[in-house]
Amino acid sequence: MDLDTVFAGLDRIAWPELHHAYGPADDVPDLLRALAATDEESAEEAEQELWSSIVHQGTVYRATVPAVPFLARLAAAGVRSAELLGMLGAIAESTDEHDPERPGAARAAVVAQLPVILAMLSDAEPEVRQCAAWAVAQCGPGAGADARAALRSRWTTETDPTVRADLLTAYAVVDPGAAQELCATAKGTTEPPQVRVAALLAIVDTGQPWGDDSAAVVAALSPLEPHTAGGQWEREALESLVTGLHERGDVDAAIDAAIDVAVSALDRAVEAVGAGADPKESAQEATWAAGCLALRSKTAPARLLPAMLPLLDHPDTAGDVIDAIRDWAVPAPQAVPPLVRLAEGAGEHADRALAALVRVGAPEAAGLLARHFEDRPRALAAAFDRTMQRPPVPLPCAPELLDAVRARLAALTAGATTAGPRQSLVAGGLAAANEPVHLSGVLAGWGPRARAALPELVDALPHHPFAVSRALAAIADAGRDPDVVAALRARAGTGSVPDRQAAAAALHALTGDATVVLSVLGPALDEPNGPRDNCLRAVAPLGEQARPLLPRLRALLAEPVENRSTVPAVEAALTAATATWELTGDQETVLPVVLEGLGWAERPWGDRVAERAAEVAALVGPAARPAEPRLLAMLDRPDTAAAAARALAALHPGSDRPAGVPLTELVDRVLPSLEPGAYLNSALAALKTLAALGPTAFTPAQLDRIRGLAEGERRIVGSGIQIDIIRNDEEFRAAARTVLAGLTR
Known part of the structure; x- marks a missing residue:
């Protein structure tokens, strides 16, 4: 195909009237022509520009659609064939369409070029054949009968194992109903490992039965990862198998099968340890897959952990097992002896072993930590994290551990060369910067039981005021510890606003005297570019004592809207509105800011602001009814529906149709917020809304859904810091059980 034929009609398209990621698409013709340049650098640059403009981070645009035929012709003419087939596949795959002329137009454009793409399934280059199969697969079952026939025909003649595996995967995508027979043959011993693994993955992807014969193939081929190298479908095979099985419709059977797959792989790794072979590759794949399953399945950890424990005996495999014990939140008494042996080492x-012992609350942890403070930063961080959990579960305040904490804090204070700002992470390293925070947090968790550490804390206060102030407030007694009161009063008078505020807040907590904290907060609220929101959050605990700040709060709310163009600025205004309402009940002052905050629901990344505004509307109650239209619109957005539903119920207390919406419908709007993969705080907020709607809002089916959240096998919390997901999910389940009990009482 000559280039004149390739580019025929290119200049008849009104490219300036079309748009891509960076505006008018008048540059697309030159970029398409540059792909055929003899200069490799220019061609590669043009390709990257096209990726960035017409398939920007997976988004397709109006200008993407007319570019597709030219990309297909260029690929067929041998111009960057593999790369352009990859681009065509990405266009077909995209569901993120920006201002489409009609939904699915970009994929339809690729489907229209399938006759050109299918011809490249017979290209002399294996990579081109692979990319052609991948591009066809991204068109899905809509690729049509010709595509199905072409893939099946090429399968019968293809000899390259990696291409053959990708052809099987592509065929299973475009014709899942006919893939069963092919997969049954392909997983047999006559096929190369790459094809057998592709068959296993296709069996799971297409919902075919998973039997002992499939599990036997996994055991025979483990580790699976080497058999997927070079394929166009970039995924970790064992992880995809176990999580895919878990996600299938028959949950119990799928979980059993998924766990069997992971356990068989773990057994294989243990056998390697026993035989003196290097188990690292098999063990890493198996423990990673086990960890991914544990993040999805409530029952998986207890069933997987026993199979993993023998891996603690090998230095190359122990780390992943230690982390699993630390993160999975399951009782593991059989793991304690080997962890203790490891923790006593170097x-x-x-x-990591000691951190796991701390995390699971092993009785041996306190003594081990006391003896090894200086070289156990992870274990100290784990002890601190226990204090920060909801509710806190600090380590026992054993005398030897208290003495060790005091000694270490004193040593750090003695080594501090300057007072004031907290240590730079760059200058001192993360562990050095965190250690005083962790030590102070452990002491705070013990409360008055840590009274013996007050001298060390007072000495450390000038160097680490933020963390130490919190500890002093938790431990000291104003009547018995005048030196602590004096130290906090002095520290509240100097330094940065956050550090002064921390000391003043601790002083207020100890004495009930708000004079000092008001003297810190007042001037800070006058600084438009200062830490206003943090200061305003400190107003709430003051209650009526915050009344002297009311003029400043009103002045902040009266500022022009254009002053609140950033998220921190509008959040500060909403916090000020909350404090003002609680002090005055002044609807006229508060409501404009609430309406302004609700308007952020329509902005990119504005959900958090809108949720905060809905919370204020709920606090205001019936006086906030002018906000109803915006709250009703927020019901259509999963990220804001829970906050909006709670506010609407508060605006119409006792009504079974707040703002004309039946309570059962509000429940239906909230429940999608509780799908697997949620963040803990979002999930807890949704539960709070469900509880606020009350027992009469729920149908029996909806109550069953709540029961499933509390007692079901699948985890709901699936986002956030990975090491906390399982514990967060357990916290969510406990809250769901409480809500369920209240709704069914």
């Missing part, structure tokens, strides 16, 4: 594994 090096990184010793620290």
Whole structure:
């Protein structure tokens, strides 16, 4: 195909009237022509520009659609064939369409070029054949009968194992109903490992039965990862198998099968350890897949952990098992003896093992930590994290551990060369910067039981005021500890606003005297570019004592709307509105800011602001009814529906149709917020809304849904810091059980 034929009609398209990621698409013709340049650097640059403009981070545009035929012709003419087939596949795959002329137009454009793409399934280059199969697969079952026939025909003649595996995967995508027979043959021993693994993945992807014969193939081929290298479908095979099985419709059977797959892989790794072979590759794949399953399945950890424990005996495999014990939140008494042995050693594994012992609350943890403070930063961080959980579960305040904490805090204070700002992470390293925070947090968790550490805390206060102030407030007694009161009063008078505020807040907590904290907060609220929101959050605990700040709060609310163009600025205004309402009940002052905040629901990344505004509307109650139209619109957005539903119920207390919406419908709007993969705070907020709607809002089916959240096998919390997901999910389940009990009482 000559280039004149390739580019025929290119200049008849009104490219300036079309748009891509960076505006008018008048540059697209030159970029398409540059792909055929003899200069490799220019061609590669043009390709990257097209990726960036017409398939920007997976988004397709109006200008993408007319570019597709030219990309297909260029690929067929041998111009960057593999790369352009990859681009065509990405266009077909995209569901993120920006201002489409009609939904699915970009994929339809690729489907229209399938006759050109299918011809490249017979290209002399294996990579081109692979990319052609991948591009066809991205068109899905809509690729049509010709595509199905072409893939099946090429399968019968293809000899390259990697291309053959990708052809099987592509065929299973475009014709899942006919894939069963092919997969049954392909997983047999006559096929190369790449094809057998592709068959296993296709069996799971297409919902075919998973039997002992499939599990046997996994055991025979483990580790699976080497058999997927070079394929166009970039995924970790064992993880995809176990999580895919778990996601299938028959949950119990799928979980059993998924766990069997992971356990068989773990057994294989253990056998390697016993035989003196290097188990690292098999063990890493198996423990990673087990961890991914544990993040999805409530029952998986207890069933997987026993199979993993023998891997603690090998230095190359111990780390992943230690982390699993630390993160999975399941009782593991059989793991304690080997962890203790590791924790008594030296090096990184010793620290990680002790962190796991701390996390699971092993009685041996306190003594081990006391003896090894200086070289166990992970274990100290784990002890601190226990204090920060909801509710806190600090380590026992054993005398030896208290003495060790005091000694270490004193040593750090003695080594501090300057007072004031907290240590730079760059200058001192993360562990050095965090250690005083962690030590102070452990002491705070013990409360008055840590009274013996007050001298060390007072000495450390000038160097670490933020963390130490919190500890002093938790431990000291104003009547018995005048030196603590004096130290906090002095620290509240100097330094940065956050540090002064921390000391003043601790002083207020100890004495009930708000004079000092008001003297810190007042001037800070006058600084438009200062830490206003944090200061305003400190107003709430003051209650009526915050009344002297009321003029400043009113002045902040009266500022022009254009002053609140950023998220921190509008959040500060909403916090000020909350405090003002609680002090005055002044609807006229508060409501404009609430309406302004609700308007952020329509902005990119504005959901958090809108949720905060809905919370204020709920606090205001019936006086906030002018906000109803915006709250009703927020019901259509999963990220804001829970806050909006709670506010609407508060605007119409006792009504079974707040703002004309039946309570059962509000429940239906909230429940999608509780799908697997949620963040803990969002999930807890949704539960709070469900509880606020009350027992009469729920149908029996909806109550069953709540029961499933509390007692079901699948985890709901699936986002956030990975090491906390399982514990967060357990916290969510406990809250769901409480809500369920209240609704069914």
